Amino acid sequence: MSEHAEAVAAWTTPDATDLGRVFADVGPELAEIAGDRAEIAAESEAALAPHRPREPAWFLGTVGVRPGNQGRGLGRSVIRPGLEAAEAAGVPAYLETSTERNVELYRSLGFEVVAEVELPRGGPRTWAMRR
Numbered sequence: 854m855s856e857h858a859e860a861v862a863a864w865t866t867p868d869a870t871d872l873g874r875v876f877a878d879v880g881p882e883l884a885e886i887a888g889d890r891a892e893i894a895a896e897s898e899a900a901l902a903p904h905r906p907r908e909p910a911w912f913l914g915t916v917g918v919r920p921g922n923q924g925r926g927l928g929r930s931v932i933r934p935g936l937e938a939a940e941a942a943g944v945p946a947y948l949e950t951s952t953e954r955n956v957e958l959y960r961s962l963g964f965e966v967v968a969e970v971e972l973p974r975g976g977p978r979t980w981a982m983r984r
Contacts, residue, residue, distance in 0.1 A: 862916045862917075862934075863914045880936045893973065896974065901979065903967040904970065909960070912948065913948035918930060947981070947983050947984075949980065950979065951977035951980075953980075965984070967981050
């Protein structure tokens with residue numbers, strides 16, 4: 854997070870708790886939250902799963918920058934520590950974005966597109982990217 858909480862990046866690290874177990878534990882609650890969209894969410898996850906790293910990796914879950922501060926490099930500054938940690942550990946960094954303009958930003962940080970996926974049932978095109 855930046856000093857004044859103007860930007861944040863959330864990563865899942867290889868040292869994180871076993872996500873498979875975590876999601877199994879909260880699965881029923883996630884299904885309830887998703888409601889009638891649960892099936893679509895599951896189909897979208899299945900469409901992206903083949904493109905995700907099978908080995909340990911840092912996964913960039915989300916990046917947010919307050920709208921009035923976008924375009925000032927804050928997103929890059931909160932992403933870099935995760936990239937440096939992944940590089941130091943010798944593991945890939947991975948992300949998914951459904952915002953086309955973000956693809957160039959992530960490329961400038963060393964990511965490469967590994968897949969373009971049209972999500973099911975009219976979902977957005979999503980780029981899977983790896984560094």
